[in-house]
Amino acid sequence: MSTATPATAAPKRSFTASAAVYVNERTSLAGFVKELGRKAFPDHWSFLLGEVALFSFVVVFITGTFLTFFFQASMVEVHYDGSYVPLKGVEMSAAMASTLDISFDIRGGLFIRQMHHWAALLFVAAIGLHMLRIYFTGAFRKPREFNWLIGWVLFVLAMAEGFTGYSLPDDLLSGNGLRIIDGLIKGLPLIGTWTSFMLFGGEFPGTVIVGRLYSLHILLLPALVAIMIAIHLVLVVVHKHTQYAAPGKTQNNAVGPPILPAYAGKAGGFFFIVFGVLALIASFFTINPIWNYGPYDPSPVSAGTQPDWYIGFADGALRLVPPGWEFVLFDRTWSFNIIAPVAVIGIFLVLAIAYPFIEAWVKGDKREHHLADRPRNAPTRTAIGAAGVTFYAALWAAASSDIIATHFKLTMEGVIHAIQAILILGPFIAYFITKRIAIGLQKKDREIVLHGYESGRIVKLPGGEFIEVHQPLDEYDRWRLVSQESYEPLMLRPNAKGKITAGMRLRASLSRWFFEDRIAPVTKAELEQSKHDHH
Amino acid sequence: MAQDEKSGTDIAAAGSSHAEHELVNAGTAVIDPDPFENPGFPPHRHRVTDENPKREKRAQRTVYTLFYLSIVGSIWAVAAYMLFPIESGDPTDIRLNNMFFGIGCALALLAIGFGAVHWAKSLMSDVEQVDERHEIGGSPETQAAAAKVFADADEESGFSRRSVIRNSLIGALLAFPLPAVVAFRGLAPQDQIPVPLLYHTMWRKGTRLALDPSGAPIKASDVTMGSAFHVIPEGLAELEHGKLEEKAKAAVLLMRLDPNDLHPSPGREDWAYDGIVAYSKICTHVGCPVALYEQHTHHLLCPCHQSQFDITHEAAVIFGPAKRPLPQLPITVDDEGYLVARSDFTEPVGPSFWERH
Numbered sequence: 001m002s003t004a005t006p007a008t009a010a011p012k013r014s015f016t017a018s019a020a021v022y023v024n025e026r027t028s029l030a031g032f033v034k035e036l037g038r039k040a041f042p043d044h045w046s047f048l049l050g051e052v053a054l055f056s057f058v059v060v061f062i063t064g065t066f067l068t069f070f071f072q073a074s075m076v077e078v079h080y081d082g083s084y085v086p087l088k089g090v091e092m093s094a095a096m097a098s099t100l101d102i103s104f105d106i107r108g109g110l111f112i113r114q115m116h117h118w119a120a121l122l123f124v125a126a127i128g129l130h131m132l133r134i135y136f137t138g139a140f141r142k143p144r145e146f147n148w149l150i151g152w153v154l155f156v157l158a159m160a161e162g163f164t165g166y167s168l169p170d171d172l173l174s175g176n177g178l179r180i181i182d183g184l185i186k187g188l189p190l191i192g193t194w195t196s197f198m199l200f201g202g203e204f205p206g207t208v209i210v211g212r213l214y215s216l217h218i219l220l221l222p223a224l225v226a227i228m229i230a231i232h233l234v235l236v237v238v239h240k241h242t243q244y245a246a247p248g249k250t251q252n253n254a255v256g257p258p259i260l261p262a263y264a265g266k267a268g269g270f271f272f273i274v275f276g277v278l279a280l281i282a283s284f285f286t287i288n289p290i291w292n293y294g295p296y297d298p299s300p301v302s303a304g305t306q307p308d309w310y311i312g313f314a315d316g317a318l319r320l321v322p323p324g325w326e327f328v329l330f331d332r333t334w335s336f337n338i339i340a341p342v343a344v345i346g347i348f349l350v351l352a353i354a355y356p357f358i359e360a361w362v363k364g365d366k367r368e369h370h371l372a373d374r375p376r377n378a379p380t381r382t383a384i385g386a387a388g389v390t391f392y393a394a395l396w397a398a399a400s401s402d403i404i405a406t407h408f409k410l411t412m413e414g415v416i417h418a419i420q421a422i423l424i425l426g427p428f429i430a431y432f433i434t435k436r437i438a439i440g441l442q443k444k445d446r447e448i449v450l451h452g453y454e455s456g457r458i459v460k461l462p463g464g465e466f467i468e469v470h471q472p473l474d475e476y477d478r479w480r481l482v483s484q485e486s487y488e489p490l491m492l493r494p495n496a497k498g499k500i501t502a503g504m505r506l507r508a509s510l511s512r513w514f515f516e517d518r519i520a521p522v523t524k525a526e527l528e529q530s531k532h533d534h535h
Numbered sequence: 536m537a538q539d540e541k542s543g544t545d546i547a548a549a550g551s552s553h554a555e556h557e558l559v560n561a562g563t564a565v566i567d568p569d570p571f572e573n574p575g576f577p578p579h580r581h582r583v584t585d586e587n588p589k590r591e592k593r594a595q596r597t598v599y600t601l602f603y604l605s606i607v608g609s610i611w612a613v614a615a616y617m618l619f620p621i622e623s624g625d626p627t628d629i630r631l632n633n634m635f636f637g638i639g640c641a642l643a644l645l646a647i648g649f650g651a652v653h654w655a656k657s658l659m660s661d662v663e664q665v666d667e668r669h670e671i672g673g674s675p676e677t678q679a680a681a682a683k684v685f686a687d688a689d690e691e692s693g694f695s696r697r698s699v700i701r702n703s704l705i706g707a708l709l710a711f712p713l714p715a716v717v718a719f720r721g722l723a724p725q726d727q728i729p730v731p732l733l734y735h736t737m738w739r740k741g742t743r744l745a746l747d748p749s750g751a752p753i754k755a756s757d758v759t760m761g762s763a764f765h766v767i768p769e770g771l772a773e774l775e776h777g778k779l780e781e782k783a784k785a786a787v788l789l790m791r792l793d794p795n796d797l798h799p800s801p802g803r804e805d806w807a808y809d810g811i812v813a814y815s816k817i818c819t820h821v822g823c824p825v826a827l828y829e830q831h832t833h834h835l836l837c838p839c840h841q842s843q844f845d846i847t848h849e850a851a852v853i854f855g856p857a858k859r860p861l862p863q864l865p866i867t868v869d870d871e872g873y874l875v876a877r878s879d880f881t882e883p884v885g886p887s888f889w890e891r892h
Binding site for chain 1: 559563784836839
């Protein structure tokens with residue numbers, strides 16, 4: 001009995017405490033909790049976009065797992081024998097038939113299927129918006145460049161996940177989507193024909209593509225997405241989140257609610273809100289009603305068909321090619337009506353991934369940046385972003401050119417020509433307008449810092465003159481407006497060898513483009529001077 | 536203008552810079568020698584739930600009500616699963632099952648979400664945590680220690696010293712995935728050569744034109760002026776294997792126009808029969824079915840990318856990204872008056888490919 005004495009002498013612990021001790025003694029989690037449990041997590045609505053992406057992926061994962069229990073990734077021909085009367089007896093692939101069964105013969109199946117599709121659409125959309133937030137606030141700057149790369153990879157993977165999933169039911173709409181992919185691949189120089197044969201296991205459509213896409217859709221791609229998300233989040237922890245300049249928030253701290261409990265409460269709750277909103281959408285709004293399209297058949301097609309939204313820009317790029325861009329040269333067919341849009345999309349994506357490195361090279365700034373920029377304070381970057389968004393939007397709109405034409409009673413040709421013009425001119429217009437707006441806002445900020453804001457109080461001076469009283473800012477409000485990075489154009493100087501290289505010239509001209517019309521932030525001396533003027 | 540590559544001393548005075556940042560090149564950044572000071576955190580403002588016990592109680596009530604509501608939602612969903620069967624196959628039943636089950640799930644989830652967020656925002660402490668940031672690269676000591684690990688490992692293994700071993704290993708590592716790459720050749724059938732397959736379709740001399748999808752042969756007399764038929768080769772519907780692959784190449788659109796409206800080029804005058812023409816239905820752009828026929832203009836439109844073809848001019852492209860006209864299937868009639876092919880297409884149908892010439 002004496003051996004039991006020390007145990008009984010130990011302080012009595014609650015069940016949770018005992019459980020925590022039990023787990024910790026086997027995992028050493030205490031150090032982890034101590035390190036991360038109270039980490040500050042800066043808060044802002046725009047930081048939620050990445051969370052939406054993460055949470056919708058979780059929803060996609062959960063609902064997708066359910067679907068795998070019923071879906072048959074097989075193109076074996078069967079005669080449909082389910083509950084949906086109009087298709088009874090129709091020949092279709094097992095993939096299509098099992099998708100119909102999920103929709104019509106498994107209770108809750110349609111709900112899960114619709115939630116899966118809606119969540120996938122939201123997943124890609126949230127990644128896109130999250131990327132725009134990162135871009136416009138400069139949150140890709142050192143030390144976060146890798147996370148920009150990973151985020152970009154996730155965006156591409158998400159689109160690939162979306163397209164492979166979209167193609168699985170083997171319905172008429174997705175089959176025509178695959179037909180377009182086949183035509184696109186065949187048009188690529190040198191590798192096209194064989195690549196198509198390898199993808200489809202012979203001639204299009206073949207009998208293997210659904211099974212192959214299924215492997216990618218539920219195994220390879222999700223594994224890559226999960227790995228990328230894990231690295232992405234580990235780096236967020238390592239870097240600590242960015243924050244907007246505010247009183248008390250500096251380059252050297254991270255300020256926000258601690259992970260436990262307040263942040264966990266908010267983010268955990270937000271997960272359920274995202275999940276719940278998707279459930280609500282899935283219960284009321286039909287998505288991808290494959291029973292209306294019927295099984296894939298290479299001959300019929302319905303007018304006004306649309307891909308899922310994130311493929312729109314690629315489909316639009318194909319539509320915008322002017323007639324006649326195909327030549328036979330050296331006894332080979334050069335399909336520039338395919339090569340050109342593929343190249344345009346490729347260049348667009350490469351520019352997106354390369355931008356942080358280009359900007360860092362132009363600035364030459366090797367410091368870490370943890371305060372997010374206000375978009376106005378980086379006018380050229382913001383304007384380039386607006387140009388990119390416009391370019392993407394033009395491609396995207398082109399994917400609906402026929403719908404636009406029929407809805408607004410325009411000619412098909414007129415819509416295409418208009419979007420072609422927008423594709424070329426729109427980015428320039430967006431660039432100039434955005435840059436002017438950003439600079440205008442910077443000027444307004446300067447005004448407010450120097451002369452205060454308009455109080456709306458009109459005062460009549462003894463001389464009969466009316467003036468509006470300007471209220472000076474308090475130091476907290478002022479700090480938000482004066483705390484910003486500022487850069488000047490690079491002065492070209494010979495290097496150590498006394499030479500000016502082409503690279504240096506390029507960098508100097510880019511630097512001039514970026515920074516020549518900068519609005520300098522207010523300095524203390526200027527503020528003093530303006531106070532002096534007022535008295 | 537800014538001078539680049541200025542040494543850290545230029546920016547040593549930068550107030551916003553952390554002590555560890557000071558020796559880092561700031562590039563063309565403008566460093567204000569006398570910057571504004573960060574005023575520090577504004578005084579903490581208490582929430583109404585911190586100051587008014589009544590409001591705190593109310594918030595507490597809201598949160599637990601939401602959580603109870605979530606339980607109601609879950610029970611609702613389970614009940615809806617049982618109360619709304621779908622076995623009748625009636626679309627209304629499916630819609631009801633989907634909606635009521637979904638509403639229950641949505642309520643269960645949203646109520647947890649709003650409850651937790653409300654709890655966090657109104658009842659949990661809103662005092663913010665302030666964490667110090669440290670240089671991401673770690674301290675110079677850590678970096679030196681890591682460098683030493685690599686140096687020691689290099690020394691102990693001889694990775695740099697024994698260059699023959701190292702290089703042969705690199706070679707082996709580069710070579711070993713090659714068999715895996717080669718194995719992917721099997722993705723395409725070993726016994727098929729793509730190009731000849733792409734050059735030929737199921738159409739032969741004398742193959743009857745049949746209706747899609749029934750497979751019934753078409754008499755020339757059935758094709759009235761202005762009509763259009765979706766056509767497949769006779770026998771395609773009965774194929775055991777490769778039906779869709781054949782159809783993806785052989786699908787044809789048949790139209791009857793006034794023979795005076797047709798403008799056949801030399802050598803193709805007899806490819807039509809009494810104003811009846813047959814064109815491949817597979818778009819020469821990326822292969823969608825060119826299924827929309829505008830009868831009064833005799834134009835064909837591809838709904839995927841809006842290429843338009845003029846049937847009166849041998850399906851020449853008049854708009855859109857396609858380049859080549861739709862291939863024409865030469866047709867005539869047999870003894871019984873059925874429309875038949877005079878031969879296969881004289882060129883590959885469908886999207887362009889590299890080896891096409």
